[in-house]
Amino acid sequence: MLKRLLAITTLIIIGYWLAQGLAGVPFGQDRMLVGKYYLEHVVEQTGAVNAVTAVVVNYRGFDTLGEVTVLFIASTGVGALLWSRKKRRTARTEGSIVLTTGTRLLAPFVMLFGVYIFIHGHLTPGGGFPGGATIATAFLLLYMAFVTYEIPHRAFEKIEGAVGMTYVIVGLIGLAIGGYFLYDWIWQTWGWGHDNIGRLFSGGFIPIIYTIIGIKVGTELSGIIDNMIKEEVSK
Amino acid sequence: MNEILIILFTPLLAGVLAWAFDFRGVREVIGLIGAAVPLAYLVKLYPAVIEKPVDYALTVGGFTLQFQLGTMSWYFAAVASLVGLAMAFGLVATSRSGYDWLFALMSFTGVLGVFLSQDFIGFFLLWELMTFASFMMVLKRNRHESLKYFVLSVIGAYAMLLAIGILYARTGALDFETIRQALIIDVSLGTIGKGETILLFTLFLTAFGVKAGAVPLHVWAPGAYSETDQSYTAFFSGALSKAGVYGILLIYMLMGYKLYAELGTFHGHLTFAYVIAWIGAITVVVASFLAVLQEDIRKLFAYSSVGQVGYILLAFGVGSPLGFAGGLFHVLSHAIFKGLFWLVTAAIILQTGRTRFRDMGGLAEKMPFTFAMGLIAVLSLAGIPPMAGFASKWLIYEAAIQAHMPLVAGAIFLGSGLAFAYVVRFLYGVWFGQRPSELEDVKEAPLPLLLAMTILAIPNLVFGVAPGVVTGYINRILMGDVVGGDYYRLVTQTGTYNALLVSTALVIGLAIAGLVYLYGAKARRVPVTDTYQSGNPVTEEFNLSIRRNFYRPLAEALEFWLRYSWDRFYERLAKLSEDFADALRQAFYNGNVQSYSWYLAIVLLILALWGVL
């Protein structure tokens, strides 16, 4: 009991301290410095309408490269930790009728919707990560509905690796063509899609990268699900 | 000039080579050359050093290490390399592995470096090297003693490093010359306060006290001296303890004026010098008493070595020029007679394998040459005229009396008395009397060991008969005619000592006694139990003979004092700190993630409280 009281008092003091700090950063005030530059130049410098996507992929593309690596580490780590020679699904109860028929109907559309999200990343909110996550939910639905369903995890690992490599190769091409790593050579040097801003084929290499991220996140998350669901079968 | 570099680093190089080429013949030859080179170069540089000190600077790791061969450093280096050469010859006989050669010669470099360096970084580096090398010699044979030795000397070394840091922070310099000037100027400026000067003084005193074996910090000496290859102990106690004493001189040179200004005087003596004098006095008394009560030769000589270094501390503590002269002379004489003692012990242990009085006796016939060397060492330590020991002790007595320090002088007299007591017991217990049956087939010590003994015996005799040689050089060190007289006579304000006259009188007297003994007296067999019971019944328990508990009554008399032993105090302290460490570890790293996250929360709380308040 004493421990909880002690914890609460400590946290209240820490909370008060944080609040005092945050009071110096009043809510809702316009303190943008670099943000203003982005908003003013995003359309003509990157061709993307969605400023957040431009920042994520183009201006701060390095972060996203790191980001994709973090997820890659997560999926490899889970794979490494839960590794065993023979793993098999040991679920016994089949999904209810509603679930199985629903999944049969919905799975393709959920995947399609996921693909839609990351292809239109530079136009509408959301991008590679939410798109990938939606695809992963489709696979999760299949797992829950059918007892025997398994994703081809060897193939998924290969896709993951290949797609990751393409991301880095896109960066290296930028280095070769434009002289800078992750340089948007489609928009800057080749100048494609300058005319149809706001439509699909615009935004430089943002759609390409977001497709890469979408596929990668989709395969990785389903790989994690696959690793966690299966159990070691000692025979 | 890189002569200094050669002097300094040939022993180390030779040690490494000896360790690398660890074969029977090669190792010894390399070792001997390595030990001989410094002495040779020192002698070569003697004329140059007389006019102008030889300087050499070396930049390593951003620090400039300055080395200088001045009159004083030449003196200390010569003493060290003389004993080092004797040690090398001794090692040829006693050591079997390159390991001993490597670390013996590395400590040789360390000592030379300490005497020659003129800036604190070089001083500290070579000081640590010397401590580490001597520690490794002891580590090989006994872990507990070596760790005790290492911990105490590392505490000393780090106390010195702290003092160096403070001096560097205050004076912005590391080399002795600038620090000396800065401290003199500082007396008027007063940037270093009284408290800080006392702190600096205590830190330096601990550092050099540990190495010299002053009383509270002497506990490592018996263990370290007895638990290593005895011929190395000749160097260990002969030369390494001199580094501590050299440090005390360093305190005088660097901070003397500042300490005088800050601490003033006490009954007409410099306060800080008075402290050193008393530390020396207590060391002499305590070490001599403990030495007398020992049953093992090595322990006996270890305590006696600590006592003798106490003499030197006391001499420097007296603070008068004569005191310094006596102290410096005693540095030389202690090195030669103590080194000789340890080589004699090495020979005894090498041949008989025994170290306790109880198992020895009557070795004079079996090992006549070693006996002769032992006799010279005994005379020199006890301070009997023809030997160097007498001259230096005489100077120290003169200094103490002139400086009106009766109690301190009293301590020296008591110390010399006790020294005579344990030395006589060694003489009679080991060499004369009944020879145990197992020692029948004991042969004389091997030739290299005998050579080593002669190297140290000759100076005993030469400087005994002609002390003026040494005092002449010492006058040059102290830049003043401190001790008058020519080669054979020492003249001070309160008395003169004509060494030649006294020696000739002694020789004649001995000759007469020899004649009487050979022709007149009838030799009669004395049973081994012919003891001096003075009336007590001879029971099994109280059977005192020269070889067993000879000084038991003295021990009973000192019962009250012997209960408190520094050694046990330090052991308890070490155990306490180790248990504390254990408790701390169990408490803090208790393995529970929750408590770890609590530590994080506490740090956040501290930050919050600091921020909020």
Place this chain on the structure above:
Amino acid sequence: MISVYYFGAISLILIGLYAVLVKKNVLKMLIGLSIMETGVNLLLVSIGYISGRSAPILSEGIGPNQAVDPIPQALVLTAIVIGVATTAMALSVAIILYGKYGTLNVEEIRRLRG
């Protein structure tokens, strides 16, 4: 004295920390950890918000000075995925822990100590 969004974000963080500090079960601690991460993400987004402006999609209606600061939203995208990654790793370690220790009580998982 601070806006309700900040208050919400800070209280989420503190609730998460409370769970880590007090709860005995490892899974509850991990849930506490992810609550804390969500709290931090909410704080990050609410710092970027500028009152009276809309999402930074610069289609026809919205010009540069009608849009909210895009950077915190980009950062949050990354922070969320990091939160997912940490939680995934933590859960797989929890699986191993349960396999090897047979318990998830933090008090008993103490083989490495001292």
Place this chain on the structure above:
Amino acid sequence: MNGQYASLLIALPLLSAFFVPLIKGLGERGIKYYLAVITALQTGIAAWVFQQVYSTGKPIIVMAGGWKPPVGINLYIGHFAALFVLIVAVVSFFTAVFSIWSMKVQPIDKYAMLFLLLMLGATGMIATGDIFNLFVFMEITAISAYALTAYNKTGEAAEASLKYMILGGIGSSFFLIGVALIYGSLGTLNMAQIAQLAGNMNPTVAQVGLALIVFGLAVEAELFPLNAWAPDAYQAAPHAITVMFSAFVVKAGLYATARLLYLMQAVGSWHDVLKLLVAMATLTVVVAEFAALRQKDVKRMIAYSSISQVGMIAFALALGSQAGVDAGVFHMVNHAVVKALLFLGVGYVGIKLGGTAMENFQGLGKRMPLTAFALTIGSLAAVGIPLFNIFWSKVRILIAGVEAGYTWGVALILGASVVEAVYYLRFIHAMWFAGEGERMREGLAISLILLLLAALVIVIGIYPDYIWSLAQKAGSDIFNVGQYIKNVPLMEVGA
């Protein structure tokens, strides 16, 4: 080959990590050799960058995506980063060669991926010039460290990884709050611009922000109360990975703390944070040394000693003086070499004799003389014996410490290093003068690496000038922030 090719330092490990799943067919040995080749390549690039930076004297600014700094993210590879990326690459190469022989636990391909990404994370953390990018690379390092700590899949490994995860998770969340606060008040994430604008920040926000950032990084840099996870993580991780932990993962955290600390000099409460850091660092040294005194497991003992030396580096870096930072960097380099040598040796013995308990090390001198010799050199160096490399940096740190007025701190550290001398010399005694055993065959590659590192330790010990000049340049790279701001080509972004 203009400076931008330095971005290969990040691209190469990433590309090769993603490539591993595709070459899974090569089998275990193939992947291990692939790992060694990639780390060798990385060392080559790092050497080229090192030579480029140190010959021209100007740092390389890699601008990701071609955008000028405050708009885009820039990698600032100055004197420190060039030196340390090279150390990271070299140590990773040694550990890769070591894990060829030592790593038996399955899925080796995943081990290779995590190994490369740990190296990537550390390199990124050292090279980046943007706070949030530092957070992302810190997370890459942290998460791959979590996975690698638990890689052995034993109970202890999972427990150690759990501890690291929870403490690391809390630390990074609070670090993110700090970043949010700083971004909230300054509007920029680029380090150079933050250093410029830090002066006119609102004092309370600055104080909270700085405190939180330093708190978050202190968990990664193992300062006193926050390093409870470190001994377990070092002990439970595979032997090769512990080498990387102690050699550069901790250093990256320390560097980030120092970098951000000195960038925010203009903040009002800077000196108080420095004092707090010095206190924590001194406590780290003392507690870690005392904890190592009666250790039964040698690996955990050396882990504690590594933590205490890291505490000493943090002490030096937090002194707030140029001499202190130089000494700290010099100690970082020495510590990396010595600890790599020690952990490699202990790991090698751990695998060959099964377990790293003290009993296995009894009489090692007779059984594996080469490794025993290397371990002795390492322990003597760690204790700070002259003629070995750590002596020089330890003396410099302590003198700088006293100069900066922390005499008590230096006294405590000296007391702690006496304790360190005791347990290392007991270790040496156990190896050479206790126990017995017959001579065993020692692998060539690993003995070669051990002897190379031991030789490096002695060479730096005898002739430290070159490394000291590097450390001075690197130290000034961290310390004088004015030069840092001038080097980064900041665009005028103001409204």
